[in-house]
Amino acid sequence: MNPITPIINGMKITLKHMFMKPVTLQYPTERPKVAIRFRGLHALNVSHDKAKCVACYLCPTVCPAKCITVEAAEDANHDKYATVYEIDMLRCIFCGYCVEACPVDAVKMTEEFELANYNRKDFIYSKERLLVKK
Numbered sequence: 464m465n466p467i468t469p470i471i472n473g474m475k476i477t478l479k480h481m482f483m484k485p486v487t488l489q490y491p492t493e494r495p496k497v498a499i500r501f502r503g504l505h506a507l508n509v510s511h512d513k514a515k516c517v518a519c520y521l522c523p524t525v526c527p528a529k530c531i532t533v534e535a536a537e538d539a540n541h542d543k544y545a546t547v548y549e550i551d552m553l554r555c556i557f558c559g560y561c562v563e564a565c566p567v568d569a570v571k572m573t574e575e576f577e578l579a580n581y582n583r584k585d586f587i588y589s590k591e592r593l594l595v596k597k
């Protein structure tokens with residue numbers, strides 16, 4: 464084989480890739496488009512200005528990572544609600560079981576994937592933090 468042939472073949476591949484659409488993004492200025500069923504950070508759904516969660520304890524029961532904490536109380540109409548709803552994102556494996564288990568569609572998973580933080584305690588998402596997520 465001509466010793467130049469492999470060099471020419473290599474250059475052909477290099478040139479071909481130079482004109483192809485890049486597969487990388489200039490993150491964070493360019494944002495990735497996540498898949499439709501992407502499972503990112505959780506959020507609590509709201510109905511009539513109140514969290515939809517009725518503190519039934521299904522999601523902490525099915526959670527394989529045991530990272531959901533719920534504490535229940537009753538309001539004046541004897542309706543249950545969660546006084547505490549916390550998710551420890553350091554333990555969450557983003558399986559989505561909590562969303563599937565919820566009978567009232569109170570919890571969802573968003574497209575948010577940037578969860579980096581400096582303190583361990585900041586990975587514990589309280590009800591207030593989860594309510595503001597879209």
Ligand code: SF4
Pocket residue numbers: 525526527528529530531550554555556557558559560561562
């Ligand atoms: S996504 Fe899975 S691991 Fe994370 S809180 Fe829900 S059930 Fe638990």
Ligand code: SF4
Pocket residue numbers: 515516517518519520521522523533545561564565566567568569570
């Ligand atoms: S989020 Fe849904 S499953 Fe979890 S405690 Fe609230 S109502 Fe029950």
